[in-house]
Amino acid sequence: MSTTPVPAIDDLRTRVRAVLAARLGDAFEAVPSDADLQQALGERYDSLTAMECISAVEEEFGIEVDFVADDVRHWFSTVDLMASFTHDRLEDSAALMEGR
Amino acid sequence: MTAVTTAPRSPEGLGAVTGEPDLWCTYAAVRTLAWLDRTDDLAEPDLTAAYLAGRRNADGGYAWSRGMLSDAWATFYCTQALRDMGRPVTGLEATAGWLRRTWSGDAYAMLPGQGPDVWATHFSVRTAVELCGTPLHDGGRLVRWLAALQGPDGGLGWTPEDARRGNADVRACYYGVMAWRAAVRAGAAATPPWNVPALVAWLRDRQGAEGGFRFSPAAEVPCMWATYRAVGALEALGHAPRDAEACRAWTMRLRGPSGAFVRWEGYDVEDVWASFCAVGTLRALGAPLAPVADAVAARIAAFGCPQGGFTYREPRAAADALSTSAAVLKAVPGQADPGLVRWLEGCQLPNEGGVMYMPGRGSEVRCTLWALAAGAFTGDASARARIVRWLASLQNPDGGFGYWEGRGSDMVSTAAALEIVTLLGATVGEVVDAGAATAFLDSCRRPDENGLAHGNVPGATATLRAGLQAHRALRLLGRDTSGATASLLARHRVRGGGFANEGNRVPDLLSSYEAVLAADRAGLPVDTGHTAAFLARVGTPEGGTAWSPLAPGSGGPLADCLGTLLARRLDEPKAALPALALS
Numbered sequence: 001m002s003t004t005p006v007p008a009i010d011d012l013r014t015r016v017r018a019v020l021a022a023r024l025g026d027a028f029e030a031v032p033s034d035a036d037l038q039q040a041l042g043e044r045y046d047s048l049t050a051m052e053c054i055s056a057v058e059e060e061f062g063i064e065v066d067f068v069a070d071d072v073r074h075w076f077s078t079v080d081l082m083a084s085f086t087h088d089r090l091e092d093s094a095a096l097m098e099g100r
Numbered sequence: 101m102t103a104v105t106t107a108p109r110s111p112e113g114l115g116a117v118t119g120e121p122d123l124w125c126t127y128a129a130v131r132t133l134a135w136l137d138r139t140d141d142l143a144e145p146d147l148t149a150a151y152l153a154g155r156r157n158a159d160g161g162y163a164w165s166r167g168m169l170s171d172a173w174a175t176f177y178c179t180q181a182l183r184d185m186g187r188p189v190t191g192l193e194a195t196a197g198w199l200r201r202t203w204s205g206d207a208y209a210m211l212p213g214q215g216p217d218v219w220a221t222h223f224s225v226r227t228a229v230e231l232c233g234t235p236l237h238d239g240g241r242l243v244r245w246l247a248a249l250q251g252p253d254g255g256l257g258w259t260p261e262d263a264r265r266g267n268a269d270v271r272a273c274y275y276g277v278m279a280w281r282a283a284v285r286a287g288a289a290a291t292p293p294w295n296v297p298a299l300v301a302w303l304r305d306r307q308g309a310e311g312g313f314r315f316s317p318a319a320e321v322p323c324m325w326a327t328y329r330a331v332g333a334l335e336a337l338g339h340a341p342r343d344a345e346a347c348r349a350w351t352m353r354l355r356g357p358s359g360a361f362v363r364w365e366g367y368d369v370e371d372v373w374a375s376f377c378a379v380g381t382l383r384a385l386g387a388p389l390a391p392v393a394d395a396v397a398a399r400i401a402a403f404g405c406p407q408g409g410f411t412y413r414e415p416r417a418a419a420d421a422l423s424t425s426a427a428v429l430k431a432v433p434g435q436a437d438p439g440l441v442r443w444l445e446g447c448q449l450p451n452e453g454g455v456m457y458m459p460g461r462g463s464e465v466r467c468t469l470w471a472l473a474a475g476a477f478t479g480d481a482s483a484r485a486r487i488v489r490w491l492a493s494l495q496n497p498d499g500g501f502g503y504w505e506g507r508g509s510d511m512v513s514t515a516a517a518l519e520i521v522t523l524l525g526a527t528v529g530e531v532v533d534a535g536a537a538t539a540f541l542d543s544c545r546r547p548d549e550n551g552l553a554h555g556n557v558p559g560a561t562a563t564l565r566a567g568l569q570a571h572r573a574l575r576l577l578g579r580d581t582s583g584a585t586a587s588l589l590a591r592h593r594v595r596g597g598g599f600a601n602e603g604n605r606v607p608d609l610l611s612s613y614e615a616v617l618a619a620d621r622a623g624l625p626v627d628t629g630h631t632a633a634f635l636a637r638v639g640t641p642e643g644g645t646a647w648s649p650l651a652p653g654s655g656g657p658l659a660d661c662l663g664t665l666l667a668r669r670l671d672e673p674k675a676a677l678p679a680l681a682l683s
Contacts, residue, residue: 050650072650073646
């Protein structure tokens, strides 16, 4: 049974940025991918907005975040970390599929 | 009139201070400066405007703080204050849309689905007409509802049902009259819908020989708040106090060392509301403002917070009842500074027998519960009896309780009120109408196959916390709800740890605290490992507690208190959680 290859981290980063740009608006465009979003955007990236962004990332990549087991404060603090988290989660899914 | 039972001074002792701005205070500060034509004096105008605009929710309404539900009060305060600052108020079409959701068919409620009251109706008519510029939903029905606020003695009550019980208050008069005046601007009939001579006479009768006004015949002392509302209502009706000069002189006498105002004779803090009410009174009387403008503007400037917005006095001294209660409750049992409890007890001030978030601004049910849970008034039978009397007077005609006098009923306040009665050792059925309270709780049930779900108000979405609060309250009223509690907990249990208020994915501190409290009350087992996993996730390196796994760091003294109490409960199964709730 073949599985869909996991996208490269650069591709994931690009898609994460597109997902966030749709929710965070123009102010997000200038934020570097390694910048802490809460520090860069202040109240615009509060816990409510973070929740919306996490849901959007879940939907975009078909993954599920566990709000207790996963350290969401850490993994969703920058674009790079989101891309890395997504990459790991997609790799786990792919490995599970291969093992079936 | 009853005797004053407490010294009308600001609390002594050791109050806990957060230094945070408050929306109520920010509105009062900006409005007062606007009346004095001194908004240019605002020290941090951009930050204050951002503080106000940041309360806006996606639904178009505004909330007391980020993350809370929109309500009519916050929506008026934020939009009006932004307008007073000369700032753009964006998205007014969406705000008008949110207001439509609070229209009951006769008047406006504070939240969608709640019963209407005159506080909310005043704020929302003014927001709709004066800020949004939208037509009234049904001006005829609104005016008929306002007309029904008049009681047999001529004064206006909080709701038509309340008026029929003879509960008039100068604040209700002011809000009713100002709502009518705004409705006239939107095309309603220009004739006041009341027996005006009777209303004017009732208002004038609230003036005492010293010149100030009381809230009602039962109020203990004349105060600046009652005086502003009475004089403002009279002015809007084209009348003046019976002795306008005595009122002006009384107002001008109530000034502290800085030249700004205090709340009543003998009070020793010149807070933001006292100056707001005093300047409002002088305006309504047509008295000159120039003699007080410099002192008031300078005093208000001292209340500005570095992050924008204002609190009620100097930020370093602006203690509040919730943070102070939290400091006591978080301390190792028996080791809290007694000065903290003494400060809480000093918050019981004239006219209303409970405790308010910030002293001298009425009384509020949840804050009173936190203060009692922290041990305030333990040995003071007189103070406890005063709380019981105040609480009994607060029950609304629909059987529920609101945050404070005249506010529409909600689940959090109703559950808190019943907990207060229990904490005071009184019999629930002797203090409240138990049948009516049960009827209100049942009115908050939402369509659900198992009959488990409740909203915070009758028309609200069902949530875990509202359901568990209903179950706790019904248990205090004698109904066995343990089966329903167990089912509801199972529905909102988050797999990895903790409980979610909606669904079962994102746990939060308030819901997880309420879940353990409800389980204990119902005699259900608590999975300590499951709750400990949640606490580990929301714990911060500094030893604090975040409101949720998404929140950036400690949620402040209230979150830290709840986290500590929850951890203590896991370590010591006999450490019963106090029934603390915020929302």
